Amino acid sequence: MEEEFEFDYNEDGQHSVERYEEMIRNQDQYFFDAQAFEYIIDNYIEKNDPVKALQVIDFALSQHPFAAVFLIKQAQLLLLTNQVERAFKALEKAEMLEPSEAEIYVLRGNIYHNQERYAEALENLEKALLFAETTDEILLQIAYVYQSMHDYEQAIVYIKRSLEQNMENKDGLYELAFCYDILDKQEESIQFYKEYIDNDPYSYAAWYNLANSYHKLELYEKAIDAYDYAILIKENFASAYFNKGNALVQLEKFEEAIDVYKQTFEYEPPNADTYCAIGECYEKLDRMDEARSYYKKSVKMDSKMADAWFGIGVTLNAEERYFESLHFYKKALDLDDENADFWFAIADAHYKLGQIEESIEAYYKVLEYNPVDVEAWLDFSTVLYEQGRLLEASETMAEAIKNNPDAAELYYRMVAYLFALGQTQEAMAYLETALVTDPEKHYILFEYLPQLQQNSAIIDVINRYIK
Template identity: 75%
Template sequence: MEEEFEFGFTEDPKFSVERYEEMIRNHDQYFFDAQAFENIIDYYIEKNDPPKALQVAEYARNQHPFAAVFLIKQAQLLVITNKINDAFDALEKAAMLEASDPDIYLIRGNMYESMERYGEALENYEKALELAEETDEVLLHIAYVYQNMGDYETSITYLKLCLKQNMENQDALYELAFCYDVLDNQQESVTFYQQYIDNEPYSYAAWYNLGNAFTKLSLFEKAIDAYDYAILIKDSFASAYFNKGNALVNLEKYAEAIEVYRQTFEYEQPNADTYCAIGECYEKLEQMDDARAFYKKSVKMDPKLADAWFGIGVTLDFEERYFEALHFYKKALDLDIANADYWFAIADAEYKLGHMPEAEHAYEKVVELNPIDVDAWLDYSSILYEQHRLVDAIEVISQAIKNNPDAAELYYRMVAYLFAKGEYNEALSHLEMALSADPEKHYILFDYLPQLQENKVIVDIINRYTK
């Protein structure tokens, strides 16, 4: 006859685990109380060993057939091992034993949510909400469901309720920022976080999200102040240093930004994005060797980071090494084929190398991808004009005007081309349009065709608008 030993919850959890493993080894039958079994199951969950945890839950159910907790644990583990139908069955049995346990409805809600059956998910979460003592996690789950349904306004309502229950729920703070972001409602975001900080001045997450909201409103000085508070409260907060660096870049304080980016390395492993950001700051400071060194570190760490390959190209372009620059621009383009900036840089480098057909093709791509880039239209038409292809140049500028009807520069350029072609009446009518749009920019015309400064008709028209 097998001997039965009983182990109680007074035992150290580790001791319970050892006794349980001894029982399995010896093919024996020990009795554990419910708490001891819970400890053993949690131990295997922490060890990331769901099959073993499931085996313990089965033992526990045999010894404690009326304890719903083991059916609930079993359901959680069955979800992890992707046995969804079995998990539903386990929860059904648990509900028969103890219908008032909120975990039953929380887990069931989770399962429905992952199946995108949002109505049933909400029903279960609402039930959990009635039964749970601490409701912030349930409210957070409800907020997630509304996000998945695309109803960000309702999600915000539940996230605020969640934070009312638990001011320190970091996930709710970040999700709230996300919802405001999707709704493009940064002003309300700022107001919320400021009020939140009045109650909870030491919440680094709230200061950080306030900084992000200020950044999106282009209030970079205020953003930096907010990031500084976040860093003051949590000095190892690498993301706050990184975003502060970005804000400094927007204020063109590149040397300061480099220092702040470097501080992230004290708290997390250097990563490709930060190396790339530092490279860009050195590039702006025209310290091209340093810039190139950081861009190279960046691509070594992440060969798929297109911006870093592009950055290497920019540093070479600056040194008039156009052929080499082109190689790196093309590497960037391979990773991000629809990037208008990359095409623009390629067009410019091809032009400087005298490769006119390639430059023309690249400019065509730029204006196709970004038809509101006025500079690209001007440069594109310019290379056609240089090849004495006046009709083509005029056609490109007329396309440009269709896409950018308020850009005075385009009208002035059109005037120059029409004069060059001898279409004086048409040119004068465009000159009137250009002067109506922006009389101050009339110098563009003379930059392009200096001889027009001698033309009395043109000078008189310009004087009429500028005096």
């Protein structure tokens, strides 16, 4: 027996949910109007119970077979539960009932997007634009499809159209920053954000993105000014404080950076990244105890914070506690085993502990992961040279030069090794190249082999280039 029940939306909506649950318990059939059904469905969606919500939709459709709204909700829930084909069918029925409902095409566009069927996704989203009252979100969806297609230029066009309609859309501003970043067009992004700020000077997101663009162009002073505006507008903007701290670090203003990093704690709980950044500042200020205490706070919050484990090692190394530092370098390496800086520190610690073979092995790793680290090549070859392995030292330099053809230091060092090997002609040829590359650095040669200052042939060649 079907009992009629008209739902008054002003009445407490919970009443209709209770009526519905009573109906299920009694295995009965009550009638609800469409609004009541919508309320009941939304209630289960909010409670994160898509299965019950779908059951309600079946009842709703049996009583209101021509209401497209239920088919659209059904499609949304079917997508949530990964029933893509059934979602498509629900949208087809909805389209037959109400072909001018934008949400149908938005949903279908999103399904196609997830399936990487980009042309069909765009076709549906463009259709949604024709029917929707507000289109800023749909324009953003289209931009996301273009991003997935790696067509960032076109994505920018749609994000800008979206922002023209809704200046408040923070997502749009951040996505735009992302696209400009990928295209490496910081100047264009600066131009855009400046114009945007002219129209909306109180947009903290625009100031923040402007600051990030300056930061990427290494215009740190300008970046800091823009971060300050963002913070002025939104006092609790923790990311702006953090990035401002990073910019101050680039300017080597470590004391100021520490203060700014600590300000983030007023607006969000401390996190491992910020503790680690503060640790690095103290390390740069040579305040190793404070640095270590912040690095320790960082790894306590996040044991996967490789840079902080490494930082602890660096502070111990500064105190000549090489054996202990090695333990922490290795913890960092466990988390990031292709990090050339970590390997370099390990190579150095082994060397200082007199563990030469381990040091040499570590140097091979440094140069495998970062063959353009001139300092590492020089240090590595020094270790070999000191062990009397002159030929290996000169072969290492040859490899270094191959990877860094513009580094004069390497040529001067090669000259020293070749002289030590008695290969005078080759040494003179390298000396010429070194002097062509950078005559000012010829002192490196004498630092390494002071006795060459007595060699008149070398002095003659050098004088030709520096006079």
